[in-house]
Amino acid sequence: MKKITLLCIAVMTFAFSFQAKAQCDYTIELTDAWGDGWNGVSNMDVLVNGAVVLDDIGLAGGSIGSFTFTVNDGDDVTTVFNAAAVVGFPDYADECGFRILDALGNEVFTTNYDAFGGPPADVTTGTVTAACPACSVPDVSYTVVDNCPVDDGFTVEVVINDIGTASGVTITDDQGTAASAGLSAGTYTYGSYLNATPVVITVTNDSDGTCATSSATLTFDANCPPANDDFANALPVACDDNVTGSTADATLDEATAPGGGGADVDAPNVWYSFDSAVQGAGDITLDLCPSAYDTSLLVYTGTSGNLTFVAGNDDNNAACGGCCQSNLTFQANGTDTYFISIEGYNAGNVGDYDLTVTCVAPTPPPANDLCANAEALALTVTTAGTTVGATQTGTQEQPTCDPFGVIADVWYSVDLTLSSNDLNIITAITDTSDQANVAVYPSCVADEASSLGCSEGNGGETLTVNALPAGTYFIRVWSDGNAPVPPSSGNDRTEGGFTITVDATLSVNSFENANAFTYYPNPVNNGLQLRAQKDIQNVTVYNMLGQEVIRTAPNAVESTVDMNGLSQGAYFVQVTIDGVTETVRVVKR
Structure with missing residues (x-):
């Protein structure tokens, strides 16, 4: 009976010991000293008590990787490393290494772990015996x-x-x-x-x-991006502000926004905002000239992902006195908020920037800025005008000869009294502008369909519109935008002063057939050709001051008036046929 009791106690003790045997996870870390993996992905087996628990493991890439496997307290852990399976054996096998960590993260075996030193040695029987803690690791x-x-x-x-x-x-x-x-x-x-x-x-x-x-070693070894790195976090700037910063740690956003002025959104950028409802309307200059790297500068209105280009500049050598910084001027309307992107010429250009904001109050628009307030012109009288301060055309359509420009225009009216009029218009530049373009309309509707004539180019214009019936006509004079605030912005605009002169003559088609004549070319360079059905008795040429400059008496149906010696400009030519005198206007070039 005693033997049976002792046997039962022994069996119970063995069973308790077996059930209490601790279990835990071990880790094997694989390393590569070159950092490009083991040059073969199936190089190693891990065995527990002779049974494979990790089969054909390897380091596919990089410098470190890990695998876990489960052990019981007292288990025998071994490895088999197949050096010959390494691509490039034997040259690359010495890059490989590994170590084994117990459940508490303690290193229990290492070979060639973090340096070149030959193929790693295998863990042999009896080298690593699993020891699991009695407690459970957090x-x-x-x-x-x-x-x-x-x-x-x-x-x-x-x-x-x-x-x-x-x-x-x-x-x-x-x-x-x-x-x-x-x-x-x-x-x-x-x-x-x-x-x-x-x-x-x-x-x-x-x-x-x-x-x-x-834990493993933890750290953060980098600089934060600027506070205004993203469009959503644009920092406000105001007139006369000077702000400095760096794009060195900035990121690129709003990359799909349109570019212009030689600049586009393709480099790490920071953002500022200018609220013209608070700061007021005016010409706003953004100066990056003191910056320490190759900058670009862009101005927008709108919202993230839906920005509208306003102005841009890459390099403004004239304003900055050399390459390669940015300077531009844009016109704030007193309502919108403008968003300013500071960046580099391309993705590789980052650095310290220095931005100064300068504001100049807008010039009041001319009295004849709107067609409803058109200034009346007298025939043959030269009138001074300006587009300085003139506003965008608003809801009116673009002139037919300048359909895409930024139109800053002023308006004039002229009353024609003849039954059929040839209306002649001359504009001349007098100061800062290089444009004084001209279009004629029968009313202030001023749409493309009602345009009677249009002339656009650099310099003054000469426009003749023939066979207009008696009535009031409206003349639009414009330049392509608003004048820059010095220094030049690189996207210059061209308002300024000009003169305008209009006159009207009876259309040739309205002469009685017997006294009808033709004249060409107009404008004329050298000789004005006259041709009539009857003899041309007298031809007299007057300048715009009313001074006679040429008089001839051809007494022939054809005549050439030599205008080679006259200065450029407009002239009145009186032609007398059969006692009837008619006047036409020509332009000498």
């Missing part, structure tokens, strides 16, 4: 969280998913931060730490100090 993950945009430091977010067998755990670091004890599962923040500080976080079972887990 399950923890770690995340580095930067402090941007406050500063370049960082914190560590410690997520305790499971405290294992502990009643509580303690978090510590290797930087002297006060320990946090008695913690349960949850998320905890440790830090803040200075940029580039190497930090190791440890979570320890409060009941068993040997049951702990530690």
Whole structure:
């Protein structure tokens, strides 16, 4: 009976010992000293008690990788490394290494782990015997969280998913931060730490100090992007502001926004905003001349993903006194908010910038800025005008000869009294503008369909519209935009002063057939050709001051008036046929 009792006790003791045998996870870390993987992805087996638990593992790329496998307390761990399977054997086999970590992260075996030194040695029987802790290691993950945009430091977010067998755990670091004890599962923040500080976080079972887990080395080694790195975080600027900064740590956004002025959105950029509803309308100059790198500058209205181009400049050598910084001027309307993108010429151009904002109040528009307030012109009288301060055309259609320009226009009217009129219009530049374009309309509707004539180019214009019936006509004079505020912006606009002269003569087609004549060319360079059905008795030429400059008496049906010696400009030519005198206007070039 005693023997039977002792046998039962022995069996129960053996069963208890077997059931209490601890189980845990070991880790094998594979490394490559060159950083390009093991040059073969099936190089190694891991065995536990002679049975393969990790078959044909390898490091496909990079410098480190890991695998976990389950062991019981007392298990024998071995490895088989097939050096010949390494592509390029034997030359590349010495890049390979590995180590084995126990359940607590302690290194229990290493070979050629972090340096060149020959093919790694295998773990042989009896070298690594699994030892699992009696406690359960806490399950923890770690995340580095930067402090941007406050500063370049960082914190560590410690997520305790499971405290294992502990009643509580303690978090510590290797930087002297006060320990946090008695913690349960949850998320905890440790830090803040200075940029580039190497930090190791440890979570320890409060009941068993040997049951702990530690992070790898954690750090944040980078500079934060600028606070105004993105369009959504554009910083406000105002008139007379000077702001400095850097695009060195900026990123690129709004890359699909339209470009212009030699600039486009293709480099790391920062954003500013200019609220013209607060700052007022005017000519706004953005100056990056003191900047320390090759800049580009763009101005927009609109919203993210739907920006409208206003102005742009890559290099303004004239304003900056050399290459390669930006300077531009745009006209703020007093209503919109304008968004300013500072960037480099291309993705490789980043650096320190220096931006100054200068505002000049707008020039009041001329009295005849609108067609409804058109200034009346007297025939043959030269009148001075200007497009300085003239506004965009608004709802009126573009002139037929300038359908895409930014139209800053003024308006004139002229009354024609003859039954059929040849209307002659001459504009001449008098100061800063290089344009004084001309179009004629029968009313202020001023659409393309009603345009009677149009002339657009650089310099003054000469426009003749023939056979107009008696009535009031409206003359539009424009330049392509608004004048730049010095220094030149690189996208110059061309308002300025001009003179305008109009006259009207009876259309040739209205002469009685017997006295009809033709004249050509007009404008004329050298000789004006006259042809009639009857003899031309007299021809007299007057300048715009009414002074006689040529008189001939051809007494023939054809005549050539030599105008070669006359200055450029408009002249009146009186032609007398059979006692009837008619006057036409010609332009000498």
